[in-house]
Amino acid sequence: MENIERYLPQRPPFLFVDDVRVEGTTIFASRTFRSDEWFFAGHFPDYPIVPGVLLVESMAQAGGVGAKVMGIKPQSLFVFAKIRTAVFKRQVRPLDTLEMEIVNLRSSNLVLLQKGIGRVGGEVAVEAEWMAMASGVPE
Numbered sequence: 001m002e003n004i005e006r007y008l009p010q011r012p013p014f015l016f017v018d019d020v021r022v023e024g025t026t027i028f029a030s031r032t033f034r035s036d037e038w039f040f041a042g043h044f045p046d047y048p049i050v051p052g053v054l055l056v057e058s059m060a061q062a063g064g065v066g067a068k069v070m071g072i073k074p075q076s077l078f079v080f081a082k083i084r085t086a087v088f089k090r091q092v093r094p095l096d097t098l099e100m101e102i103v104n105l106r107s108s109n110l111v112l113l114q115k116g117i118g119r120v121g122g123e124v125a126v127e128a129e130w131m132a133m134a135s136g137v138p139e
Contacts (some may be wrong), residue, residue, distance in 0.1 A: 004020060004065060007064070007065040008064060008065060013038050015061070016054060016058035017029055017030075017031055017058060017061045017065065020069070026101060026102070026103055027065070027066030027100075027101070027103070029059075029066070029100040029102070031062075031097070031098045033098070035048075035095055037094070049091045049093055050092040050093070050098075052086065052088045055088070055128075056083060056128045056130065058118070059102055059114075059126070059130075060078075060114070062100050063078075063102040063130075064132065066102060067107070067114075072112065073109075073112070076136065077135050079135065080133075081132055083128065083129075083131075084130060087126065087127045089124045089125060089127070090123050096120045099118065100116055100117070101117050102115070105129070110134055111132070113132075114129070114130060115127075115129040115130075116128055
């Protein structure tokens with residue numbers, strides 16, 4: 001998908017989605033973590049890994065794009081309300097590509113509930129379920 005920034009308010013260095021596509025009811029996305037990412041300098045300098053919270057953030061950003069493409073609150077700003085579960089099964093290192101698969105569990109005028117799985121090289125790295133609140137886009 002071109003111009004992801006059209007769907008997300010996040011900007012570098014806090015934009016964690018490279019590509020998003022919607023197939024039926026499933027959102028597919030990817031993010032390759034460059035070796036010069038700002039967080040690797042401190043997490044951990046001698047053995048850099050992507051912080052788990054940023055893996056969940058990546059999936060939530062991709063889920064927000066996908067939901068908007070699907071017509072779910074296309075003019076809204078989605079913000080985290082709750083991370084219901086998050087399980088980390090594999091470290092994600094510099095130059096790894098996180099392949100994400102996200103589904104909408106429920107949506108209403110205010111709430112978007114999604115779950116996702118992120119894989120690196122076909123191996124599960126993260127599984128999470130989160131809730132986002134929809135609000136108006138700031139003028």
